[in-house]
Amino acid sequence: MSDVAGSHDDRPHARDGVLTRRSFFKGAGVVAAGGLVGEAVHAAAHSMSLEPVRLSGEVEIELSINGALQKLKVEPRTTLLNALRNHCNPPLTGAKLVCDRGSCGACTVHLDGQPVYSCMTLAVACVGRAVTTIEGLGAPGQLNEVQQAFCEHDASMCGFCTPGFVMSISACLERKPDATLDEIKHACAGNLCRCGTYPHVFDAALSAGRALRAKGGKR
Amino acid sequence: MTRELLQDKPPREPAPGKKWIRVTKVVNGIDSEVWEEVDDVQGPEWGPRDKLRLVSRAIPRVDGPEKVTGRAQFSHDVRLPGMLYAKVLRCPRPCAKVRLDLDAARRLKGVVGVVELGVDEVKWLGRPIAAVAAETPELAEDGLRAIVASYEDQPFAVTPARAQVDGAPLVNSKGNLRGLSRNTDTSEVDAALAKAEVKVKGTWRVPVQHHASLETHGIVVDYRGGDEATVYASTQGTFTIPGDAAGRLGLKPNQVTAVVEHMGGGFGSKFGIGIEGQAACLLAKETKRPVHLLFDRASEFHAAGNRSGGEHELEAGVSRAGELTAFKARVTRDGGISDGAGQPQPYIYAPKVAFAEQRCVHTNLDGHRAMRAPGHPQASFAMEGLMDEAAYAIGMDLVEFRKRNLPEGKRELYARQLDKCAELIGWAAHAHRSKWDASNAELKTGIGFGLARWGGGGGKDCRVEVRIASDGSVEVLSGTQDLGTGTRTYCASIVAEELGLELGQVRARIGRSTFGNANPSGGSTTAASLAPAVKHAAWNAKRALFDKLAELLGGEARNFACGGNLIYDATDKTRHIGWKDACAALGPNGLAAQGEWQSHLAANDIGGAQAAKVQVDTTTGEVKVLEMVAVQNCGLVLNELTARSQLNGGMVQALSYGLFEERVVDPDLGLFLNANFEDYKLAGCKDIPKMLAVFEDDPRGVIGMAEAAVIPGHSAIANAVRNACGVRVYEMPLTCDKILNGLIALKKA
Numbered sequence: 001m002s003d004v005a006g007s008h009d010d011r012p013h014a015r016d017g018v019l020t021r022r023s024f025f026k027g028a029g030v031v032a033a034g035g036l037v038g039e040a041v042h043a044a045a046h047s048m049s050l051e052p053v054r055l056s057g058e059v060e061i062e063l064s065i066n067g068a069l070q071k072l073k074v075e076p077r078t079t080l081l082n083a084l085r086n087h088c089n090p091p092l093t094g095a096k097l098v099c100d101r102g103s104c105g106a107c108t109v110h111l112d113g114q115p116v117y118s119c120m121t122l123a124v125a126c127v128g129r130a131v132t133t134i135e136g137l138g139a140p141g142q143l144n145e146v147q148q149a150f151c152e153h154d155a156s157m158c159g160f161c162t163p164g165f166v167m168s169i170s171a172c173l174e175r176k177p178d179a180t181l182d183e184i185k186h187a188c189a190g191n192l193c194r195c196g197t198y199p200h201v202f203d204a205a206l207s208a209g210r211a212l213r214a215k216g217g218k219r
Numbered sequence: 220m221t222r223e224l225l226q227d228k229p230p231r232e233p234a235p236g237k238k239w240i241r242v243t244k245v246v247n248g249i250d251s252e253v254w255e256e257v258d259d260v261q262g263p264e265w266g267p268r269d270k271l272r273l274v275s276r277a278i279p280r281v282d283g284p285e286k287v288t289g290r291a292q293f294s295h296d297v298r299l300p301g302m303l304y305a306k307v308l309r310c311p312r313p314c315a316k317v318r319l320d321l322d323a324a325r326r327l328k329g330v331v332g333v334v335e336l337g338v339d340e341v342k343w344l345g346r347p348i349a350a351v352a353a354e355t356p357e358l359a360e361d362g363l364r365a366i367v368a369s370y371e372d373q374p375f376a377v378t379p380a381r382a383q384v385d386g387a388p389l390v391n392s393k394g395n396l397r398g399l400s401r402n403t404d405t406s407e408v409d410a411a412l413a414k415a416e417v418k419v420k421g422t423w424r425v426p427v428q429h430h431a432s433l434e435t436h437g438i439v440v441d442y443r444g445g446d447e448a449t450v451y452a453s454t455q456g457t458f459t460i461p462g463d464a465a466g467r468l469g470l471k472p473n474q475v476t477a478v479v480e481h482m483g484g485g486f487g488s489k490f491g492i493g494i495e496g497q498a499a500c501l502l503a504k505e506t507k508r509p510v511h512l513l514f515d516r517a518s519e520f521h522a523a524g525n526r527s528g529g530e531h532e533l534e535a536g537v538s539r540a541g542e543l544t545a546f547k548a549r550v551t552r553d554g555g556i557s558d559g560a561g562q563p564q565p566y567i568y569a570p571k572v573a574f575a576e577q578r579c580v581h582t583n584l585d586g587h588r589a590m591r592a593p594g595h596p597q598a599s600f601a602m603e604g605l606m607d608e609a610a611y612a613i614g615m616d617l618v619e620f621r622k623r624n625l626p627e628g629k630r631e632l633y634a635r636q637l638d639k640c641a642e643l644i645g646w647a648a649h650a651h652r653s654k655w656d657a658s659n660a661e662l663k664t665g666i667g668f669g670l671a672r673w674g675g676g677g678g679k680d681c682r683v684e685v686r687i688a689s690d691g692s693v694e695v696l697s698g699t700q701d702l703g704t705g706t707r708t709y710c711a712s713i714v715a716e717e718l719g720l721e722l723g724q725v726r727a728r729i730g731r732s733t734f735g736n737a738n739p740s741g742g743s744t745t746a747a748s749l750a751p752a753v754k755h756a757a758w759n760a761k762r763a764l765f766d767k768l769a770e771l772l773g774g775e776a777r778n779f780a781c782g783g784n785l786i787y788d789a790t791d792k793t794r795h796i797g798w799k800d801a802c803a804a805l806g807p808n809g810l811a812a813q814g815e816w817q818s819h820l821a822a823n824d825i826g827g828a829q830a831a832k833v834q835v836d837t838t839t840g841e842v843k844v845l846e847m848v849a850v851q852n853c854g855l856v857l858n859e860l861t862a863r864s865q866l867n868g869g870m871v872q873a874l875s876y877g878l879f880e881e882r883v884v885d886p887d888l889g890l891f892l893n894a895n896f897e898d899y900k901l902a903g904c905k906d907i908p909k910m911l912a913v914f915e916d917d918p919r920g921v922i923g924m925a926e927a928a929v930i931p932g933h934s935a936i937a938n939a940v941r942n943a944c945g946v947r948v949y950e951m952p953l954t955c956d957k958i959l960n961g962l963i964a965l966k967k968a
Contacts, residue, residue, distance in 0.1 A: 075355075075357055077357060078355075078357060082355075082356060082357070085296075085298075086298075086304075086355060086356065090298075091296075091298040092289075093289070093292070093293075093295070093296035093298065094288070094289015094290070095289070096293075096295065096433070096434070096483075097295065098433045098434075098435075098516065098896075099516050099895065099896045100515060100516060101516075101895065101896075101897070103895065103896040103897045104433070104896050106433060133289065134288060134289035135288065135289050135290075137288070138287075138288055139288055139290075140284035140285060140288055140290065141284070143284060143287065143288065146287075147284070147287040147288060150283065150286075150287045151279045151280075151283035151284060151287055152279055154279060154280060154283070154705075154860045154861055154863070154864050155287075156280075156283065156286045156287065156703075157703035157704070157705075157861075157864055157865070157868060158432075158433070158434070158481070158482065158483045158484045158702060158703030159282075159285075159286035159291050159293075159481060159483070159703060160293060160432075160433040160434045160483030160484060161433055162286050162287055163287075163288075163289040166287055184904075185904040185905050185907075186904075186905075188904050189903055189904050189905055191903075191904070192433070192896060192901050192903055193433075193871075194430075194431055194432060194433050194484050194486075194872075194901065195484060195703050195864075195868045196867055196868030196869070196870070196871025196872050196875075196902075197864060197867070197868065198867075198871060198902075198904055198907040199867045199871075199907060199910045200863075200864055200867065201904075202904075202907070
């Protein structure tokens with residue numbers, strides 16, 4: 001519960017010197033700290049007199065996003081999702097912040113062609129890798145097959161989950177244009193839709209698969 | 220205005236210039252069907268259904284390309300120069316005295332503004348108590364951590380059971396358990412129950428459900444000093460924003476513009492700006508910089524409302540011939556700090572004698588908010604369960620028993636819908652229509668049914684403008700908001716239909732408080748309010764255009780018609796002009812026409828039936844829904860494709876409610892244990908069965924159809940589980956443990 005002091009997410013976040021994005025500290029009167037866990041300082045709940053100290057700073061990185069290199073200033077703890085949405089110019093807000101812990105898929109992007117949760121990926125870990133976002137798949141007037149099929153089958157209602165579904169299904173059909181319904185369900189099993197568009201999403205995915213196969217089959 | 224209780228026909232001939240329409244009204248606290256006499260104005264008509272080109276057809280939504288490419292701008296996506304990100308500190312205790320020291324947070328580099336949200340004593344878990352604005356969201360989180368807060372715990376109750384024990388801390392000054400019914404005299408129903416040939420009873424329970432909109436609540440306040448502000452809001456009511464925000468910004472409401480381009484789901488929970496929105500305004504006022512404040516997921520669970528839980532103690536008498544002779548209900552809803560929506564009993568079915576008592580119990584948790592068909596899904600779960608138990612008790616076909624107990628005036632409708640569902644789900648071929656499957660099979664299949672009702676009528680609070688420019692372009696403007704139902708699309712299609720244009724020639728502009736007023740989207744009232752006003756505006760624009768052309772071409776405007784980008788005199792087809800030339804003739808001002816609600820273009824009163832087929836694994840207790848069918852009437856379907864999406868969506872949400880969703884709190888620690896999407900489960904791709912949505916032909920005007928779609932699906936699923944394996948699960952969600960325990964109990968019995 002990242003908004004509530006004193007009852008934070010209690011998962012281990014400082015294991016074995018591994019880089020993690022969260023640095024939650026329990027208790028009231030907590031001092032800010034972030035970024036590299038090795039540098040993390042635990043503050044006790046009674047540390048009311050401590051002056052807040054920030055231990056991390058900004059770093060400049062270069063990311064390949066939708067085929068172009070972009071220089072970004074981020075903190076080590078900045079997620080790829082927040083880097084795309086808050087630090088890119090222009091901001092890439094197609095990937096959505098919904099659960100912020102890898103359980104809904106609305107932030108899905110491709111990293112070297114593989115779908116990943118960008119809320120669970122650190123921006124600094126993406127240097128030297130190819131990031132593709134929903135904005136890189138197609139634009140109005142130049143939709144890819146999945147986007148086109150989503151429109152035709154009304155596979156979005158409010159549309160907030162839609163970019164994530166399109167990313168998951170595009171990656172699936174890229175690998176396997178003849179994916180079956182069960183394979184498509186598996187490919188987007190990590191995506192949630194609250195409006196309940198699933199039946200139309202499946203129709204769209206199957207239809208996009210047919211369109212891709214008609215265009216030239218497996219690449 | 221004259222109102223009469225509903226008979227099959229209007230009470231008398233309408234007065235000159237008047238006509239009768241059916242509406243749903245609350246009469247003495249009860250939803251009632253009434254006839255209402257309204258002005259019979261001459262005006263636009265939807266016309267014969269088979270002549271419609273765009274309206275009622277399956278049309279891909281006009282903003283689909285924006286949504287599938289990530290270009291659709293939601294409030295979460297607004298990025299402005301110098302914008303700060305705000306985060307909210309929430310009270311982690313259900314009831315506590317709070318003391319805050321904000322100094323350290325204020326001194327933190329990157330933190331630009333901090334506000335305290337003035338509470339000394341918090342009465343519900345998660346109430347906002349302070350907010351921080353900083354250069355990045357990460358820095359804002361640091362700011363929250365730097366706030367020194369001390370919480371002095373007070374006694375609390377976070378479950379209905381704890382709130383009702385002797386000596387429980389008082390959550391509400393009027394008492395934790397409050398009776399809401401005036402009539403508590405049960406003598407008549409008790410007498411009818413005493414005489415009943417067969418009696419059935421049970422206590423059904425529904426958990427608290429959360430809206431779980433994927434875009435969380437929140438606003439972006441663009442105020443940089445001066446006397447104007449723009450507020451981007453994730454809201455179901457564009458016009459619920461400016462007044463709220465203006466107060467906190469020290470501006471007048473007309474100095475604040477609300478913008479709602481797209482919004483990521485609301486389901487009844489998003490009206491006004493809330494305490495957090497007020498905090499964003501205060502931060503913007505303090506810093507003179509734009510402020511972006513959107514809830515995180517845990518906050519959305521703690522403090523964005525919910526569908527109240529409930530307990531339904533039901534008892535019924537039934538004759539061996541299949542008639543419900545008596546019905547007694549005691550409904551206790553779990554509304555947190557608020558009352559919760561009424562959960563009406565008896566739901567739809569019509570016992571000869573019925574009595575229902577409504578109570579609410581208060582806990583130190585966030586209050587309920589309206590959620591898609593407030594109160595109805597809860598009531599449906601209990602009532603449909605009771606209906607099946609009664610049918611099993613007398614050994615009658617489950618569909619037949621329902622058909623024998625339908626309400627006056629709705630018998631034909633519901634009987635037809637039940638029959639259609641039965642046909643589509645394969646009821647006739649099903650072996651267990653009046654008893655459950657008592658075999659020893661490992662995988663067992665069952666079928667269940669449920670009914671729904673809703674109003675869905677419109678109202679007068681919409682003003683729409685249609686503009687025709689001299690270059691031939693057409694715009695339709697309304698301040699209304701699109702919750703994902705396809706509002707933009709039907710605005711454009713109605714205008715294009717009326718003016719004889721293609722869909723792409725009309726641009727729909729919505730979601731801005733500087734456009735014409737529109738009602739907030741609650742209770743499926745948007746389409747039935749807005750669509751008639753759009754039609755009226757387009758019709759007025761057309762008439763104004765024809766008047767102008769009659770001056771230009773001769774002939775009489777009333778004889779003019781349009782179609783295929785052409786305007787012509789129907790009495791003399793040599794008199795015609797192309798659309799572009801006609802618009803050029805308007806001169807640089809073009810024309811603009813207004814439209815308002817037309818009662819004859821809308822209607823009210825929806826009925827629906829749903830059926831579910833499930834498979835129960837008797838080894839694991841797992842329920843797999845194999846198939847769901849929905850049959851619903853809903854007046855004029857504005858867009859078959861988007862309407863189908865909504866009906867599917869209703870079934871999906873009901874499935875999710877029935878099988879997975881449940882708020883879990885720790886009664887001792889006063890903590891919300893599953894305020895995230897791992898532990899608060901929503902239906903996902905692999906849970907979705909084959910779904911079939913059927914709209915009945917319905918000659919009436921537009922009716923909002925979304926609420927009815929969500930009401931009976933989980934009831935049908937619970938009934939199908941009972942039908943499959945004999946286990947009646949009285950408490951949602953239908954998890955494996957409950958099924959397995961039920962199977963063990965059955966074996967012992």
